[in-house]
Amino acid sequence: MILCLESSILGGYLSNEVPGLVTGQLHLAGLGKPVRVELVGNFMRDIAGCRVDFHNPLPNGDLDDVAWLSPTQVGFTGVMTASNRVSKLPRRRRAGDTVLPDPAGLKNLLFFEWFNEQSQRILIQSWHLHLRVSAPRWQLSAEEDALQFRQARARRKHFLLASSNANDGTSPALHAPGMADPFEPKAPGGDPFADFGALESRSALASSDDKLPPDPTKRAMALAQELRRFERLLSQTHEVRNRPAVVQLLSTVADLAAHLVHVLRQFSAADKSGWHYLVIDLEQSLPLFSAALNATDRLVQQSTPGTDKTWLGHVQASLLNIELRMRELLGLLR
Incomplete structure (x- = not known):
């Protein structure tokens, strides 16, 4: 809670x-x-x-x-x-x-x-x-x-x-x-x-290794992996099908996740000319993922007996990880 x-x-x-x-x-x-x-x-x-x-x-x-x-x-x-x-x-x-x-x-x-x-x-x-x-x-x-x-x-x-x-x-x-x-x-x-x-x-x-700046490519790949994990989670349950608004929001976020995975896999730290477009994608996606996290929080708080709380907990953690990794990557690219 x-x-x-x-x-x-x-x-x-x-x-x-x-x-x-x-x-x-x-x-x-x-x-x-x-x-x-x-x-x-x-x-x-x-x-x-x-x-x-x-x-x-x-x-x-x-x-x-x-x-x-x-x-x-x-x-x-x-x-x-x-x-x-x-x-x-x-x-x-x-x-x-x-x-x-x-x-x-x-x-x-x-x-x-x-x-x-x-x-x-x-x-x-x-x-x-x-x-x-x-x-x-x-x-x-x-x-x-x-x-x-x-x-x-x-x-x-x-x-x-x-x-x-x-x-x-x-x-x-x-x-x-x-x-x-x-x-x-x-x-x-x-x-x-x-x-x-x-x-x-x-x-x-x-050590000099600790002083090296974070690698945007590694951060992008980590974000892509978390987005893929989120997509797999949404395909494993029917938990929220009785809540149309939440279903629509999570479906939109899942589609957005698939798009971002494709963009992130093509990301190259050496090609800085493409950074601007990725920054725009991340900035526009972040509010939707935050809204999905808030909706999932409410589902957990209002859960009834029989609710798959384990799945909801995994979705919460995945959305939180995605939000944190997005902010981290944005900080490196800006």
């Missing part, structure tokens, strides 16, 4: 002043007591080591989401940053969530994500919260930040796959901080309290 709290937040704080631990309190509309937060993990590099206090000038309580929330949030961090750059604001879950107009151009969003013991993904993503960020007590290196981002992405994928199989042997390790973290980096960073200059020196000593 995904719970979005940005409209219900009255105020609170989250602190990452202790490395590897995020603690804090959230005051939510509709709750008489603050929600206590204790998570394993760190903020991203922009606010790592800081305490972030926030206040919502225009709260609009969502009692449906708040009712599902445990008063003590224990789990693992996902992506937690105060500088999430987006061109479009998150889709409102219902009309009238805010009276503030959407700002033009790129937006800088506060984005807090974590996964708790109740198998829930908690999101706070907003541009209008009033923030106060303390000076950092310690700092992440660029290498550690990249490791942490990959770790957060793996947790998100694992959440989508495990949400429909909460009783299997892999889910508890994700949600119980007392157990081993299956996504802990194999090459953890050093002392986070080390001198900032020492961190930069360590990054400078990284």
